[in-house]
Amino acid sequence: MTEEPQEITTLVGREVYSNDGVFVGQVEDLRLDVDGRTVTGLALTQLNYDLFNEQVNGSRGVILPYRWVRSVGDVILVNDIVERMHGTNGEEEPLAASH
Template identity: 65%
Template sequence: MDDTPQKITTLVGREVYSNEGVFVGEVADVRLDLTGSRAVTGLALTQLNDELFSDVVAGQKGVILPYRWVRAVGDIVLINDVTLHDVIEQMTHPDGEESDDSAIA
């Protein structure tokens, strides 16, 4: 495996899929932790899969997924399927006890 550091800008434009092969969206931007490790903490997605998000993000630009939910990054970004359910649950119940790690943009 190539351990050469990559520029974070290479994430922008990559398609995001679940580990079951379901298209989720496209990376439009990244969220960074500038106070500590200067690591990527989230992915802002647009071009969302209408079947997954149409009822939840109507009129919104996209969603932000916590980067810890990413399983792999290559030509595409791969996330866990259970993550999709978590995101949809958090967006439909914003007053719940969930952390602010995902959001509607």
């Protein structure tokens, strides 16, 4: 049985949680690589400011790299968001989104 590909617009409005069950935010938009036809980032709003307080600094939201996504279902799960937000794993931080 093959799985039908989902429309990328179905990601908009989904809630994002860490793999530990911590609410991260809600997908408002997507960052795309049009030439490569891939999603490269999730633009989140309605953020959990306990995670993002220092990073957003007055911005409307953040863009998480899509490679952080662990799974997509009724909600979107991302890996190790708490560690990434506090810079304990050496990975890049999310980008503040001011759009």
